[in-house]
Amino acid sequence: MAAKKATPLNEARDLFALVGRNGDTVDSIRELIAVPRWIEHALGLYAKRFPEDAPAIEKVLRFRTRVREEFDRLVRESVSPLPSDLAAQIERGESGETTGAGVGAMPPPR
Numbered sequence: 001m002a003a004k005k006a007t008p009l010n011e012a013r014d015l016f017a018l019v020g021r022n023g024d025t026v027d028s029i030r031e032l033i034a035v036p037r038w039i040e041h042a043l044g045l046y047a048k049r050f051p052e053d054a055p056a057i058e059k060v061l062r063f064r065t066r067v068r069e070e071f072d073r074l075v076r077e078s079v080s081p082l083p084s085d086l087a088a089q090i091e092r093g094e095s096g097e098t099t100g101a102g103v104g105a106m107p108p109p110r
Helices: 008-016 026-033 037-049 051-079 084-092
Strands: none
Touching: 008 026, 008 051, 026 051, 037 051
16 A cells, blocks of 8 residues: 655644544644744754755745644634534534544444
């Protein structure tokens, strides 16, 4: 089986599939995607010291930004047709257990 190409959209889809599982929320996934400012600053200092590495560092940072944009788009598209109270629950990671069918899947019977 061929591996999926590493694209911002593919990574965003994989991360989006985690929402609602094991306590993962939209916000916790956004934190996972983000590059903390202190790391970004350190990478900037490194790139100044070693300019030959700057293009690769910039590429990685742009990739993370695109993952965040794609993830946010997936979130917007997934919750727009839902009632506002359910959409808010999903945003907070309170949608309950899912059957693995994705965000908004029906929780198992109790």
